[in-house]
Amino acid sequence: MKRCVSIWWRLAHMAFLMQFTNRWSSLGWLSGKFVRLGFFVLFVFSIFRHVPSVAGYSLEGVAIFFLTFSLVDNVSQIFIRGIYMVGRDIREGDMDFYLIQPVNPLFRVCSNLVDFLDFLVLFPILGLIAWIFPRILGHLSAAQLAVNVSLYIALCLNGLVIAFAVHVLIASLTVRTQQMEETMWMYRDLVSLGRFPVDIYAPFLRTLLTFVFPIAVMVSYPSKALLGLLSPEKIILAFVLSGLFLAAALALWKNSLRHYSSVSS
Template identity: 40%
Template sequence: MKKYFKIWWMMSRNSFSMVLTQKFTLSIFLVGKILRFLFFFGFLYFLLLGTKNLAGYNSTQAIFFFLTFNVVDVISQFLFREVYRFRPMIVNGDFDFVLVKPMSALFRVLMGGADVIDFLTIPPLVIVTIYISTLMNPTFQNTIYYILLILNGLIIATAFHIIILSFAIITTEIDHSVMIYRDLTSLGRLPVDIYKQPLQGFLTYFIPVGIMMTLPVRAIIGLATPSGIFLAFVVGAVAIFISLRFWKFALRKYSSASS
């Protein structure tokens, strides 16, 4: 564990150094990400000024759903940015060089390039999220549930990124699968309660956006049941188990083409 943290620290430092050499590019992407957040936040704010509530949730709660989505989304992008760069490795056969190294190949391609831009946005985002959460006066127990369910959401996000990597080995396609994953999870910017069946069921059980992003907020509000919370952790464990099995299966299909 200590060894892997050291490796992650080293790889992240290298990744940060690379991005920091192009400060202007970094600032453009940073401004873009902040603006994108502000556009949707502004829209939601003005919408709620007019409607006062959304699907039975008051304005503060609806905004908190959006912030929680961002927390899970930005942290997973910060950690798993390397996934977006995996395709050339497979197409060129450079993945061979990863496989021969005395470390987990999955760890390298999953977490080998932390994103400095997302890293810079995490602290202000977390501070705003904490501030908005205090406006809802959550109990200590519900706050603990919220934190645990956010961690569970990140575990599910990890599982999906592993599945995307595995698909990349089998199909050499990654760009669209990762973007479709992101489009689907972006449906979690708002509580999944707004969607009708069967889409709501799909977003709760198949691509469990509801468990990743909606359930933590329901827990902090005090609307989640103990059985629902338990089920969420079971889904998290099953998702990571299936993704690891799929990764092993995909590795056996790797043809080392072009190497």
């Protein structure tokens, strides 16, 4: 573990220097991220200027769903952004180099790019979450507050596991097919459905987003647990699904590496 942390820190330092060297480009990307976040916050507020609730949720309730989505998505992007480079790494032969290094290839791929711009975006997200918490949890007792917040944190971490598993599944398919862009953009489109409570969607789509593409488990379940709306059965289901998806993703990754053909072959 200490060795992995050391390797990650060195790669992160290299990524930071690269982003700092291209300061104006990085500033443009960062500004775009803040503008996008700001527009979605304004969008949520604009909705509630015309309706009192959305699927039974108040403004603060819908806001916590959106902010939880942003939190899980941004944290996952910080640590596994390197997976987005797998297609290029294969085409340029870097994957061959990763496979002979004395480190887990999956860890090396995930750590290949650390996006510090997403780290900076976390500050306003966490600030807004801290601002909303008293407004939606102020009526709870200390014991119930501790339970709800603990479940929220645990399910957010569980959501990160699911995000990691989905990215590994996509990377595994990329190793086999060398085609990644379409699959990754499909995932990005699907995960964007988690910006709002899945209760607003039709029952069939809710089922799809829970068991097939577990976006609901990844970003909606933490918010429901925080609001005290998630049953014990669904809490258990969330952890079971994340375990199954992670096991399937790792198995497919190992299988893909066994069938990997070097770019030079």
